[in-house]
Amino acid sequence: MPSLEEELFPSTPGKFKDRNRHFHRCFASTSNMFLWALFLIALTASYLCFQSFMDSGNRYFTSTWGGHHWERNVINSAQIRRSHGGMSVLVTGAAGFVGSHVSLALKKRGDGVVGIDNFNNYYDPSLKKARKNLLTQNSIFIVDGDINDSKLLVKLFDIARFTHVMHLAAQAGVRYAMENPGSYIHSNIAGLVSLLEVCKNSNPQPAIVWASSSSVYGLNEKVPFSESDRTDQPASLYAATKKAGEEITHTYNHIYGLSITGLRFFTVYGPWGRPDMAYFSFTRNILQGKPITVYRGKNRVDLARDFTYIDDVVKGCIGSLDTSGKSTGSGGKKRGPAPYRIFNLGNTSPVTVPMMVAMLEKHLKVKAKKNFVVMPGNGDVPFTHANISSARKEFGYKPTTDLQTGLKKFVKWYLSYYGYDQGKL
Ligand SMILES: O=C(O)[C@H]1O[C@H](OP(=O)(O)OP(=O)(O)OC[C@H]2O[C@@H](n3ccc(=O)[nH]c3=O)[C@H](O)[C@@H]2O)[C@H](O)[C@@H](O)[C@H]1O
Incomplete structure (x- = not known):
């Protein structure tokens, strides 16, 4: 019958067995036990160092905000610059479509505005950066951070006494x-x-x-x-x-x-809109000569939306x-x-999706290649x-x-932002 030692350690690879015997001899000696103890202490110390590195790492990731210069930017941006009834507004999602437009409108009339945005990559973050640049040119400071970061939010409320929050994130x-x-x-x-x-x-x-x-x-x-x-x-x-x-x-x-x-x-x-939305992605595809997929409801009923201009x-x-x-x-x-x-x-005043496409064709002066498909069961509703x-x-x-007027303005912006040729690429 094989011994327990032979069960645990394979008999064929002789080297393995030899090492095992060596291991036993080492452990038997007191001086080697001391070395092992030292090794274990060193291992524990390394682990603790690693833990503390991870903690400081977490702090590092959130420390893209903070510091004297950053605080001054927040205070300046939050400051109300009109004499009567002004407000100081924290706009979440300020680099987003609606957020950037609202921030600019508030700033224009003299309200204080501080933005926060996490610049995620749900759609092209370079468009969000471009909106941010526009806001920066208009003296609006946008904090690069997530609304789940409560330490950051507490800090913002500590240094700027916001009267209102416009939550669009x-x-x-x-x-x-x-x-x-x-x-x-x-x-x-x-x-x-x-x-x-x-x-x-x-x-x-x-x-x-x-x-x-x-x-x-x-x-x-x-x-x-x-x-x-x-x-x-x-x-x-x-x-x-x-x-x-x-x-x-x-x-x-x-x-x-x-x-x-x-x-x-x-x-x-509208202008500076979201590339994931139908009117925007249709524009891109139409210019690039690619087909667009137009959903239809039951019995070929057109879908309709109460499209609202920004x-x-x-x-x-x-x-x-x-x-x-x-x-x-x-x-x-x-x-x-x-x-x-x-x-x-x-x-x-709802408009059907094919009518919206016809308006885009008119403004772009390009015919769309339309594929009509039955609306997939993926969360859509037939009309609003x-x-x-x-x-x-x-x-x-x-x-x-x-919608006709609003899409005209959108197309004008689209062509000026991406360029007619780039839109085609
Ligand atoms: O009001 C809202 O609360 C929402 O509005 C918007 O949702 P929707 O109204 O669904 O807009 P959008 O995707 O542009 O589709 C428009 C139409 O095109 C149809 N559609 C869409 C894509 C496609 O490939 N083909 C197509 O026919 C589609 O079936 C639909 O009939 C915002 O995205 C959402 O974030 C939320 O704010």
Whole structure:
């Protein structure tokens, strides 16, 4: 019968056996035991050093912000430069499409603006950098950071007394949620809570206006969509996270007295837009001579969207900020009821996707190669149509740009930004 030693160590590779005997002889000697002990101590010390290196590494990764110069930039950018009724606004997602436009509009009228953006690569980050450059030229400072970094948020609130937060940072896109569901939870749920936690603890608390979405209406068939319609049938994870955001913000309003306004955006488009959206990617493909895929509903029914031009949405955002009312709490304690509002920001005139394509063809002077396919079950809804009477009543929201005019402006920007030839590449 083979011994235990022979079971554990193979008999054929003789070298292995010999080493094993040598190992036993070494261990038997006291001096070698001492050496082993020293070796173990050295190993433990290296491990502890590694741990501390990792900790300092974490600090290093978040230390792209901070320091005297950085703080001065934040303070300067947050400063209100008009005499009456100015506000100091933290704009999250400031290098994004809507965020960059809102930041510029606020700055133009003399409000203080500090942006924050994590510059993720959901779409070409160079477009986000270009928007950032535009903001920098207009004396708006954008912090490169994530809203999940609560230390950074606390620091920002310590050095700049924001009166308002315009929360636009989010994982956008309806269909991408099937590819990367975690990113929606990270930004739209965890990031939102991280921001609300810091806002509720700050003193004074800011009023918060944030981007919800028309997608919360989901499978609702009653048109036009009113804020009081049911929103408990989301068709995508994106929509579900936006709906969850409405519920989460409600609890912070209820428990801590934060003033909350949720804006349900309807397919916002325009210059400096998002390359993942249909009007944008269609433009690129049409110029490059590539086919575009146009979705259709059941029985070949065209899909339709209440496309809303960026300048109209910006007016809605600013109207919401101006009428938000104050948060009532401070330092995490509620002192009384605070406003909780939800508004549709749409255009009230849906246009079918093939009509939108025809408008692009006209402005680009190029015919599109269209492939019509049945709408895949990937989170899309067949149509959207906003009732905007609440926003009109509350802050005079009145969209003035129809899709034809808005796309003309978009195409003009697109060609100036990418160039006609580059757009074709
Ligand atoms: O209002 C919102 O809350 C959302 O608006 C936007 O979503 P959507 O309205 O779905 O816009 P978008 O993707 O441009 O598709 C437009 C139309 O083109 C159709 N579509 C799309 C792609 C394609 O390849 N083919 C196609 O026919 C498609 O079926 C649809 O009918 C924002 O992206 C989203 O982040 C959110 O803000």
